[in-house]
Amino acid sequence: MTTPEHPGARETLIRVRGLRTQFGSHVVHDGLDLDVYRGEILGVVGGSGTGKSVLLRAITGLDTPAAGRIEAFGTEVLGASPEERERLDQRWGVMFQDGALFSSLTVRENVEVPLRRIPDLTPELRRALADLKVSLVGLPYRAGEAYPSELSGGMRKRAGLARALALDPEIVFLDEPTAGLDPIGASAFDSLINTLSEALGLTVFLVTHDLDTLYATCDRIAVLAEKRVLVTGTLPQMLEVDHPWVQEYFTGPRARLARGAGRSDTKPEAE
């Protein structure tokens, strides 16, 4: 199998080696390797049940894998001491599928939760920063005072992103950011990801099913199949991969539509 590799010129933020995760006797990943480079938007795709979200949970330390090494910012995630863990948590942000906002808090209070960890931040500054994050993800000012149950699905996702961005992390993990959004909302979210990644210098780890999102945002794609990362590379490289699932995924009827509608000048790797 051809695995288009990158010259190691770029800084590797996350390095996964030989990852093995299993639930009981069901093995999800076996010998999975993956690198995430600084500043890129990496799209992770794969069929249902190939463990895209499980990979995200393993990297962020929510699940403990059976074997393998995960290194983030040069720190071993699995054996991290509580202090190292806390430092890691400040350097990444996670947006869960439905936002996973705390339902008893308003959107502003949700965004303030991570900010409370900064010791000498006054309540006024915290509030102002939370308001900025809410506005940065494109929510109206009034949305800050609303409770999550009063928001639409798309707004909840934006609010979840605002909370993930509260501490200006270097990398954000987005789990299916556009699932369940209408095409207009989804493409607005895509361009939001692009803008934020550019303006804040964010690295984005994006788990998705959405071909349009892949075409619109991702610099590099990692395909999960056969319990490992089958192949990584840019979109044009994907089209040349000789594997039935990859072929089907990137050249199927929906893919062709997305390709037609998506950004035609798919970014070549700037090395």
Place this chain on the structure above:
Amino acid sequence: MSTTGLQTENGESAAGQVIGLSGALTVHELAALHGKLAEPTLSPTIDLSGVTRIDTAGAWALAEFEQRVAAAGGTLRYRGASEAAELLLGTVRRALPVPEPEPPSASGPRALLEATGRRVVAAVTFLRGLLEYLGMFVAGLVRVLLHPREFRLTALVAHCDDVGLRAVPIVSLMAFLIGVVLAFQGATQLRQFGAEVFVVDLIAISVLRELGILLTAIIVAGRTASAFTAAIGSMKMRQEIDAMRTLGLDPVTVLFVPRILALLLMLPILGLIADVMGLFGGALMSWIELGISPSMFRTRLVADTDISNVIAGLIKAPVFALIIGVVGCHAGMQVKGDAESLGRMTSSAVVTAIFAVIVADALFSIFFAEVGL
């Protein structure tokens, strides 16, 4: 992460004040940075050439300072900003939230009046809601009687098991202990008058008329009203009730009728069990404490206590059952989309049901006193 904190350096140039910032302009240094930029002067220049790292918090502090300088009629200039900093600053400047004024809220006596009015309206709406659900239940029951096929016997039996059979141990234990306590307390008081034997009347009347059924209803309210609310509420949260409606199933017949009917059937039986266990506990304690033999207890019970006491007690059971069931189902349907409201409605269902049962019991007492039962 940068370890060099924020450093500032003030200077003067021909154009005005120069504020030199260096080090990290991040959220960790925001408080210090915000303090440094507290006083807007006319047309200052900020020198960013020594900045190693800047994040949205730092950019916000600069953008906000910019706004205040502009409000004072000046302009803020930057010097030595990196390309990334410019980009970030631009993004934050565009995203700077424009606070919208709070909707005007009344204060003083008018606010008090308004708040009181709102509470009254909410209370009336709540009572009307309960009546509506009672009506829905009765209508559902009639519909089920007319079309027996729609009736869900399996659900009814399952709810009877849950509401009735499974509550028997706790209700029996509670009633038994109440009997014991009454006998014990009654004995110590009545002994002063040498009227120990009247303890039988005391136990019989208080357990049969009041305590047996009232305490059973309170236990069932705690157990069952909360269970109804939680079950219906979580179905409401996950849109199962909406799904039911679109499939042509009526939530009233599917969910409410079997539950409330099960309570209607089971509460009198539980009340009867409580009566028997209460008398049993009382008899046991009278025997041990006062030496009133079980046969003597029985003789006095039969001779002196009228059957009307039992009727006056058990006749309340269906009313209590209706109250508990309707309150539980109504609260379940009021659950909104979030987990918080499910918890709130569940506890409110229990409190409302217990309160309503006690109020109903008081009304019954007055009514029975008036009609001389």
